[in-house]
Amino acid sequence: MSMLGPIIELYRWALQPVAPFTWFGLPISTLDLAATFRLCIALRQIREGLRAKHAGKVEERSFVRDAATTLLVVYGGEMIMCPYLGTPPSFLYSGVVPALYTVIQAIVEQIPSSYIPQPSLEIELPLTFTDGLTRAFLLCSLIPPMVTNNPNPLLASSPWALLLTSLLTANTGFFLVNLGSLLAPTPISLATPPELLPYGWTTTDLWCAPLVTGLYATLTHAQPFWADVSRVVGGALGASSVTEDGKTVPVDAETARAACGLLLATLFAARTVKNFGGQWVGQLELRIQIQ
Known part of the structure; x- marks a missing residue:
């Protein structure tokens, strides 16, 4: 757990409201800004990539x-799930986010295309750590209370x-965007989302959501079921946190979230290497040949 200390402190710092938003009483944090810029730039990269391929x-x-x-x-998942959970979506409480x-979308649209590089191993790999932290915050701090509370x-x-x-909360937004071809350089039309194509279920973003939320719930005993899972797993592994009465001591929320963030960063890094590693090797071989 000691290796998670820096991540816990990084979360504490990143979740503090920052100026100039604090001047107006707005609880916007560094993590909010990082996640917003990352998403808006990533969506523009996808749009321009599709535009370049469109004939x-x-x-x-x-x-x-x-x-x-x-x-x-951002809100497609909430729009789908909140009616079934009987709770209003977050965007009805406040229009700040x-x-x-x-x-931020307007700012990103003003950036010249030459400053928006297409995804590559050199660009995406360093960002996987940020992606892991922001996604873990969603899957550990924002989504579970929708159910447990x-x-x-x-x-x-x-x-x-x-x-x-x-x-559904983590994935429905992109599912609906792809269903309506909203990122394509063409009029809005129905298309098959990647998740419904062959082997679409292997998409990392799809299965990592319930996996990480389940892990977080197990570590923190978010529900009685997960406390039992923790006891069974802890007993099987001979964990020292198993008490004499057979129960396990829950991990505090910050430590569990940091562990989930590290796991997600590792998964995203592996995905990035898989997607762009061949491209990087090809470029390296070409450079060697030129030299």
Whole structure:
């Protein structure tokens, strides 16, 4: 656990509200800004990559479409799950975060295309650590309370509801965007999302959501079921945290979140190497040949 200390402190620092937002009483943190810029730039990279590959007529894009796409990625999961959980989505409580995404989207759109490089191993690999921390915050700190704090006791104690909420909340936004081809340089039209294509279920973002939320729930005993899972696993591994009465001591929320962030960063790094490693090797061989 000692190796998680720096990550815990990094979370504490990144979650502190920062100026100039604090001047107006807005709780915007460094982590919020990092996640917002990362998403808006990533969506623009995808759009420009699709545009470069498109050989037909290109539809003129509007800022409204791009901003709506970004907000759909962020809130699409909540729009689907909150009605079933009987709770209002977060964007109804406050417009601060939706406004932040809209403003950052406008800023990103003003950046010249030459300053928006296409994804590569050199660019994406260092960002996997940031991606791991921001995704862990979503899967550990934002999504579980939607279930565990639910006024319906059956939902609040249901491990299935927790995993399903994590799966759909984290992935529905991109699913809907791809379903409507909102990132394509063409008019809006229905298309098969990658998750429904052959082997789409292997997509890291898809399965890592319930996996990480389940791990976090097990470490923190978020529900009685996960406390039992922790006891069984701890007993099988001979963990020292198993007490005399057969129970296990839950891990504090900050430590569990840091562990999940490190796990996600590792998974995203492996995905990045898999996706771009061959491209990097090809470029290296070409450089050697030229030299």
